[in-house]
Amino acid sequence: MKHDTSDLQSDLPAQLADVHKRYGAHHALAGVDLQLAPGRVLALLGPNGAGKSTAVSLLLGLQRADAGTVSLFGHDPASRQARQQAGVMLQQAELPETLTVAELLLLTRGYYAQPLSVAECARIAGLEDLLPRRYGQLSGGQQRRVQFALAICGRPRVLFLDEPTTGLDIQARQQLWQAIAERAAAGCAVLLTTHYLEEAEALADEVAVLQAGQVIARGSVEQIRARVSLRRIRIATQLSAACVRAWPGVRAVHAQPGKLEIHAETAEAIVARLLAQDPQASELQVQRAGLADAFLQLTRTTDTNEEYAA
Template sequence: MSPESPPLAQLRGVHHRYGRTLALDGIDLSLRGGEVLALLGANGAGKSTAVAAMLGLLKPDAGEALLFGRSPGLLAARRRAGVMLQSAGIPENSRVAELLALTRSYYPSPRTVDDCVALAGLEGLLDRRYGKLSGGQQRRVQFALAICGDPEVLFLDEPTTGLDIDARQRMWTTIRAIVADGAAVLLTTHYLEEAEALADRVVVLNRGRVAAAGRLHEVRALVSQRRISCLSALDAARISTWPGVRSASRGADGNPARIEVLADDAETVVRRLLAEDAALSDLDVRRAGLADAFLEITRSNSTDRDADVAREAA
């Protein structure tokens, strides 16, 4: 991916409302070849609306959506994109092989059936009726339909919901291979470890606005917290009251002797931990992860917007 390469998909100053609800508030997004862009946010943050605008499934109230530099509603643009949405609307009586054959027919140079089966994990499912499959199997079929046209841009809206660990890892491997071949992937996910594993860039939406954007390390760097882990007999509830401590909990990894602490001032907190428990062991200090950054960014952004609303109402 080159930052100078033209975006394959783009939103420019897009606003959109559903009645009185402001879903998108002037957001800008761009997606380039050879990257995974993770679009993160709580429910109602605007993720699905942003994806729908990029796909031409809705017309923004203001601003512009482009797919390959053209209107996303044009057939020529859509034939170069693959889509996996949360709501599929797939005929339940159709066999998987029929669904795959029909979807492949829409594209000028589709992947072979064997490739689709291998990449999406459809072994043994081609003769099954879609409606008789488990939820995880249906998601794998939906993924196969999204990639069968060998798309240059792939939109994945919560793709691994309902998948077991093995199926999720297999989908991640396929996504990485697709991106390595030069395609672009826009990923929305509630699994922040998924964004950590796949994303080159992250955009955090909050109440229809971009709250943060950048590469993974840049988004993590927006918060100063450190995560402290140790084995200790100290009371986690008491630690959570110490100055500089955001939270403290016990047994986060299933080990009741382990304490996890999120702190603004890690050095001071570590000194106090060692001073109060001479038997403390297995101490580990690391930068807060994407999940911690996400929570802090959305919390801060919501507080700022609430203050803006209060000032406007005054």
């Protein structure tokens, strides 16, 4: 059964359909298609200049596409109907430094019909002890947590998170991961851009890789990883890195005292040769390529240019 375009757009929290955007001679986006689904996290990955910031800026209505369709819940992203359903945490944000955290939350809540309480926002973002503090007195990581609380305070149906954990320590990052996962579990559609590939691996239901303004790969984390045949072999051995590096199928070797980490196209032949040449070898581990390996291989061959500021 076919659906007309208007029905499809109104069913989706956010979408780009065959979108093009130029800055002078620079083609920032060249026919990009992206869709966000309720209750799912889409990680938008790509090297600097790939078009990630432009895609987010278009979905927020901060810029206009040169061609194609951009919509939030079937509306123009710049419209009031769309913006009242969206929460945003940008990579850079300027907030009044003299206001306290509680005052910022109270002010932002006023823009929404059914916002979360200040106490609930503080709990989710781990800000309970910071409510009386002035924003300008907070550390960079604490300010990022405040920005996340402001992004979720209106109970958004779609959440845009641009490098949300930059500047956070490990504990705060994991707390924010849990909060993002909870928003998605509650039905919120989430668009996540991040340079921390372990973050995408931990949170994303789907990954889209942008390169030079085009989507070059899309799928689940497992599907993206499966596109790369690379294997990681770790072993305690007396064989030298130089010796193993010369073997067929070996892509790279990293040496530590008494141990090697070998990156290879396939594992079986390399492992057999390791054990044959060093019968005393031990602590053997073989792992499939991670998302970071897949990302690097997918984006290695295409040149990228510096992306223009949104």
